[in-house]
Amino acid sequence: MKHIDPQSPVSFVANVARLPQKGLPVTIEADERQRAALAVEHELLSVEYYRAELLVAPWKRNGVKVSGRVEADITQACIVTLDPVEAHIDEPVEALFLPEQSKLGRQGFEGGGEIVLDADGPDSPETFSGDTIDVGALAEQFFGLAIDPYPRKAGVSLEVSGDGEAEESEFQQKLRSLLGKS
Numbered sequence: 001m002k003h004i005d006p007q008s009p010v011s012f013v014a015n016v017a018r019l020p021q022k023g024l025p026v027t028i029e030a031d032e033r034q035r036a037a038l039a040v041e042h043e044l045l046s047v048e049y050y051r052a053e054l055l056v057a058p059w060k061r062n063g064v065k066v067s068g069r070v071e072a073d074i075t076q077a078c079i080v081t082l083d084p085v086e087a088h089i090d091e092p093v094e095a096l097f098l099p100e101q102s103k104l105g106r107q108g109f110e111g112g113g114e115i116v117l118d119a120d121g122p123d124s125p126e127t128f129s130g131d132t133i134d135v136g137a138l139a140e141q142f143f144g145l146a147i148d149p150y151p152r153k154a155g156v157s158l159e160v161s162g163d164g165e166a167e168e169s170e171f172q173q174k175l176r177s178l179l180g181k182s
Contacts, residue, residue: 009035023057027054030041053069063097067093067094072089090146098125
């Protein structure tokens with residue numbers, strides 16, 4: 001998650017140089033072209049709806065906290081039947097960023113200082129350079145993580161269909177006769 005791809009279909013670059021104290025609200029609603037690009041990028045049949053509502057706020061002295069949620073309606077191919085499977089994504093977004101040149105960032109990443117992390121809390125801060133962060137690409141990462149990697153149509157299992165007992169192979173029959181009756 002270190003290098004955010006600048007080519008995100010839902011890229012939204014927020015200027016974080018002078019953030020208002022209460023934060024900068026950002027809403028990204030993907031249009032048809034962006035939804036098609038998201039579908040291709042995440043190997044989905046389609047993305048019917050995509051919306052990210054984020055708050056980009058100051059954190060500590062010169063860090064940035066991005067929080068909010070990403071919602072989407074997607075259609076995937078069932079891993080068993082390849083039939084379309086519809087899914088709804090509603091994923092919280094939370095990330096911390098520190099400027100590359102920040103003392104806290106340098107100490108934490110170069111082992112000099114300690115950044116105490118809560119396992120259930122946000123991930124460790126990422127660094128950013130310049131005055132901007134692509135919060136659209138960040139929201140897309142959370143969207144991507146929320147997609148079910150093995151979508152299945154309701155009622156479909158991965159078991160091989162057959163008439164209950166499979167035919168015994170010639171080898172299995174010989175083995176059974178060698179081991180004695182059963």
